[in-house]
Amino acid sequence: MNTTPDVKEAAVDFGHIVDSRPLGVLTAPSAAAVQELLCFAAPHGLPVSARGGGQALFGQGQAHGGYVVDMAALNEVRCAPGERTLTAGAGASWHDVVRAALAEGLTPPVLPDHLGSSVGGVLSTGGFGGSSHRHGLVADQVREVEVVTGTGEHLTCSPDRHPDLFRAVLAGLGQCALIVGATLALVPAPTHVRRYRLYHDSPHTYVADQRRLARDDRFSHVTGQARPALGGGWQYMIEAVAPYTDQPCFRQPTADDELLVGDLDHDRDTEEIADLSYAEYLHRLDRDERLLRATGEWHRPHPWLTLLLPEAAVSSFVSALLTEDAQHGLRTCGTVQLRPLTGRNLHAPLLRRPAGELLCLLSLMRTAPPDRPGVVRRLVAANRALYERSRTVGGVLHPVAALPMGPDDWRSHFGPDWPELVRAKDRYDPHHILTRGYGLWA
Numbered sequence: 001m002n003t004t005p006d007v008k009e010a011a012v013d014f015g016h017i018v019d020s021r022p023l024g025v026l027t028a029p030s031a032a033a034v035q036e037l038l039c040f041a042a043p044h045g046l047p048v049s050a051r052g053g054g055q056a057l058f059g060q061g062q063a064h065g066g067y068v069v070d071m072a073a074l075n076e077v078r079c080a081p082g083e084r085t086l087t088a089g090a091g092a093s094w095h096d097v098v099r100a101a102l103a104e105g106l107t108p109p110v111l112p113d114h115l116g117s118s119v120g121g122v123l124s125t126g127g128f129g130g131s132s133h134r135h136g137l138v139a140d141q142v143r144e145v146e147v148v149t150g151t152g153e154h155l156t157c158s159p160d161r162h163p164d165l166f167r168a169v170l171a172g173l174g175q176c177a178l179i180v181g182a183t184l185a186l187v188p189a190p191t192h193v194r195r196y197r198l199y200h201d202s203p204h205t206y207v208a209d210q211r212r213l214a215r216d217d218r219f220s221h222v223t224g225q226a227r228p229a230l231g232g233g234w235q236y237m238i239e240a241v242a243p244y245t246d247q248p249c250f251r252q253p254t255a256d257d258e259l260l261v262g263d264l265d266h267d268r269d270t271e272e273i274a275d276l277s278y279a280e281y282l283h284r285l286d287r288d289e290r291l292l293r294a295t296g297e298w299h300r301p302h303p304w305l306t307l308l309l310p311e312a313a314v315s316s317f318v319s320a321l322l323t324e325d326a327q328h329g330l331r332t333c334g335t336v337q338l339r340p341l342t343g344r345n346l347h348a349p350l351l352r353r354p355a356g357e358l359l360c361l362l363s364l365m366r367t368a369p370p371d372r373p374g375v376v377r378r379l380v381a382a383n384r385a386l387y388e389r390s391r392t393v394g395g396v397l398h399p400v401a402a403l404p405m406g407p408d409d410w411r412s413h414f415g416p417d418w419p420e421l422v423r424a425k426d427r428y429d430p431h432h433i434l435t436r437g438y439g440l441w442a
């Protein structure tokens with residue numbers, strides 16, 4: 001068992017808000033090592049959490065008074081092109097997954113925007129990407145998962161094998177088992193994409209266009225942002241992507257810009273159109289990450305909040321929050337992401353979502369100044385206020401957030417699915433040792 005410097009590293013995460021040292025860190029070279037630790041920890045009631053890419057925001061992967069399992073060594077990726085599947089260790093990053101899949105001309109149908117997170121970490125929260133309006137969650141593409149439960153059972157689960165555990169693991173916040181590997185479905189990858197950036201002055205026209213794009217499948221990827229406008233106020237940008245394959249014998253007609261965006265309500269004078277290789281598109285955030293690391297922003301506190309809103313509430317909810325004093329810092333140190341989603345394509349049962357056909361994922365991705373704990377406290381309190389307000393319009397939390405939550409909050413979050421989660425917890429982690437950083441249990 002390692003103690004330093006891994007223990008110091010395991011005490012922090014991307015959020016840089018909660019800081020709790022575990023007793024030790026296990027660098028897991030195999031599922032058997034994870035099993036051994038859990039068999040030891042369970043009867044002693046010692047907390048255990050997995051750590052993948054360390055991108056948690058509020059200590060959700062920390063293990064106060066217990067052990068963190070560093071999954072980094074479980075990073076093998078094997079592609080089975082004939083079966084159109086890929087099997088990845090939980091500690092593999094999405095960079096590793098993309099590399100192996102693209103080498104065979106294949107791709108997962110949904111990928112998180114940022115490829116630095118781990119397979120296990122993203123599957124445990126669900127995982128949204130640019131194509132989620134068509135294909136749902138990253139977790140919805142999983143064929144089977146290899147796990148070690150809180151009692152140390154090493155099991156493979158799928159819709160047919162241990163289906164209750166399969167349902168409890170995907171988007172299950174690490175509550176019933178630690179994921180050690182997963183088999184994902186793949187589809188043929190395009191070689192290129194045409195990317196459109198379409199700017200709107202009004203949230204109403206933006207939402208109306210997003211609604212149209214979420215419904216009609218003309219683009220493979222659709223996402224968007226609210227951005228500070230020159231001279232004050234905000235503008236709204238849709239980023240939409242149409243794939244094509246650039247091989248002489250398969251060449252598809254060049255995307256017809258007029259057909260794709262001619263009926264939308266954006267400002268035609270400012271639209272930006274670019275052709276990129278598909279690989280360039282998938283790695284689009286790498287440059288931003290390098291920049292944020294170089295400026296130090298990457299290592300500052302990140303009091304982020306992620307909410308799922310019913311589409312009908314988006315325009316007024318977002319307009320109101322952008323003018324609030326509490327959200328002032330978003331203009332200079334934040335990104336406001338607005339991702340359109342279709343409810344019928346989201347399948348993982350533990351992913352809570354608002355009722356209705358069309359939804360929007362709202363992510364407030366902001367950075368707070370270092371050494372200003374008062375500012376961070378204020379922003380975490382503002383997250384709570386926004387979360388409460390979102391609930392009054394039918395919104396729900398997406399648990400990638402800097403937001404303290406207690407057992408009562410979670411019971412109401414999971415609503416009708418709470419009893420099934422409790423049953424799975426009693427069966428697979430009766431000592432309540434797994435992933436306690438979310439605060440689900442007293």
Ligand SMILES: Cc1cc2nc3c(=O)[nH]c(=O)nc-3n(C[C@H](O)[C@H](O)[C@H](O)COP(=O)(O)OP(=O)(O)OC[C@H]3O[C@@H](n4cnc5c(N)ncnc54)[C@H](O)[C@@H]3O)c2cc1C
Nearest residue numbers: 052053054055056060061113117118120121127128174179
């Ligand atoms: C810059 C950035 C961009 C992001 N972009 C997206 C995006 O586009 N789409 C999206 O959906 N999310 C996105 N996220 C959120 C991120 O994917 C989730 O927070 C994810 O859980 C991080 O996984 P990790 O392994 O990197 O983090 P970790 O901090 O290591 O883990 C996060 C949580 O998952 C648990 N966990 C980790 N590994 C396992 C495992 N093997 N088994 C069970 N539980 C495990 C941890 O205990 C912890 O609770 C982004 C986050 C950041 C910081």
